[in-house]
Amino acid sequence: MGMWKVRVCTFFAAASLVFAQHEFNPIDAQIGARLYIANCIYCHGPDGDQVPGINLGHGKFRHASTDEELVQIIRKGIPNTGMPAQTNMPEPQVKTIVAYLRSLAAETASTLPPGSNATRGKALFEGKGQCQSCHRVRDAGSGLGPNLSDIGSIRRVVDMKKTLEDPNGTLLPQNRIFRAVPRNGSAVTGRILNQDTFTVQLIDEHERLLSFQRSDLREFTAVNSPMPSYKDKFSSVEMADVIAYLVSLKEPR
């Protein structure tokens, strides 16, 4: 509890130096990130700069400046533009999206270094990096890890770099891998899709959708992400190439 407070206070202090009056809570920003990806990203893009003249990631808005104005725009939309109203989204959820937008501004956006090459990145992804052993891109690869066919539409460069360097540290709860051992049957390893008090749902490397009663399992444990850190595996040029390839993956949903 003590540590939490210190961390949060430091965070606010740092944020408020740059963005006075736009304090945000990091947990809210995390929650808002998910909602942003689900609702906003296909028009505004992962960095919030896909609509001309608007840069959500840098606090550049045409119709709002305060948090409250942003909340109202998200809820009510902007008439005669492509911005729809999110009438069914409760206000607390809308506020987390605003927190996420503020958090974007608090972090320096990272851009690809000049000369990064997506073609070379693809070769690294499929070869040296062995990424397909867990990740699917379109028709190729395994279903164990998240499907990356549209990762370029939903992740920022800075986030991709973080994940490549520290996969466990940035692992989202919905991407955790579990080992399940039925009382009668062989062990399976899969990514968690859902769970409740009595059951769990996984997808395994063969993309089988599996559902178990917890009472039928003699073991159900989270395992570390099988993804290695590429910090030392890839040179900085290789890293940039792989990210360039990932950025190019924008298959429409």
Next chain:
Amino acid sequence: MHRLACLLALTASFAPAQVTFDRLLGAAKEPQNWLTYSGNFNSQRYSGLTQVTPANVKNLELQWMFQAHSLEKFEATPLVVDGVLYTVQAPNDVVAMDAATGRVFWMYSYLPSKDARPCCGRINRGVAVLGNTLFMGTIDARLIALDTKTGKPLWNVEVGDPASGYAVTHAPLVVKDKVIVGVAGGEYGIRGYIAAYNIKTGDEMWRFYTIPGKGEPGNDSWADDSWEHGGASIWVTGSYDPQLNLTYWGVGNPGPDWNGDARKGDNLYSDCVVALDADTGKLKWYYQFSPHDEFDYDSVQVPVLVDADWQGKPRKLMMWANRNGLFYVIDRASGQFLLGKPFAKVTWMNGFDERGRPMKVPEAASNRQGTLIFPGNQGATNWYNPSYSPRTGLFYIPTWEDYSSLFVKQDAEYTKGQTYGGGGPRNTTAPITTGLFNYRKEGEQYGAIRAIDPKTGEKKWEFRMTDVTDAGVLTTASDLLFSGGREGYFFALDARDGSLLWKAVVGGRVASGPMSYSVNGRQYVAVSAGNSLFVYALRQ
């Protein structure tokens, strides 16, 4: 002549018996019916029926369901009177059904005013009955009386002004010749009250303001004019002790919810239980659970009345698991504090003084950066119905454990009909569920049904869930406990040890209290979940 007498007698035997006040007082003697919101004036949500037992509960199966034409939460507990079930389709449509088959006799549809703006859902938690009349409060703050046989409205009176944020969401309480309701709207700067209306005419008979007016005792617990918009709502139905002729009500949070700067003081009677004379509405005593609250710790719980030995002597007790994370036992004749103990993780206080006033820790105040407090804004429990079983002697609480919020203070200015919160809670962890998906990690907050020994406040057992819960609890005289949760299960536990005996998938959040009744000797268990009412009985 003789034949005519026989005919009259026959006709009379088919005429439905009226629900007299004596029947309400003796509700425990007719467990086939469920005559008040919590089943009885003592609000134990305990059914005397014993056909369904721990041994045969596995044979429960769905008999019928009612799919509401409403996407709002289904929070109502039905009433059952002599084979007829009455419930409310949100926001304010009353339905009468055959309790054995679900066939609808009539429906009364009420269209609330566009001015209605209830915080936290356009919902209703149920109706009350007396004689041949049903009573319903509405989200636009009206009280409506309906004929039980036809659903025709008999009268419809204003309780409050919906444009100012007043609403009624709970089931009314009938006491003698009066029907009692309280107003919600604490998030809009209302001044709360509980009022009693004549059952025949709807005329207001008394009104008790949950915030004392100028010159009244307790008004000085509000700085300056803050009492005028101090909230103190009523969200759930009160209880009644016929011997003491007292009616007990839990009072909601002070407003603005998260910024107490302008309302310095204890803010009476917010976050209190108040004991009122049922005939006059005069305050007999109060106990405040959370003085000067800035964490939205409404006392939105049904007061549970228990006659039991306390330290070797029979005593009239009241048991209360509060949103603030503490379980209480209070003498309901005098209001004396007898016991207070956390039933979940609590960081805002660290003990009681000799009079039972909680000792707040110095950090327990919202601020502009955010104060981390357990329990969080939704509370360690909330309006979810608790239960007490006189057989096990245990008190059962739907609980949120290890749950916290960052409480952030912001400026607040009162504008009529606008939210008046002064900040709000921020999340400290990602919500357990996102839409349909649950990604909870081990060691994070969880929901549970907890059984507490009221003599000590100690936990006897708990049934854990991977998500938090909004479901109430029902216990029965065969030591069954029924509840559910956000995961879309309705289940039965052994009330003695918490072991799981039966479960059914209802496919939507259980945000209501289960109840039980019987028709023609067959016991039914009913629960509202998702947008439907589900009714179970033993396989035949």
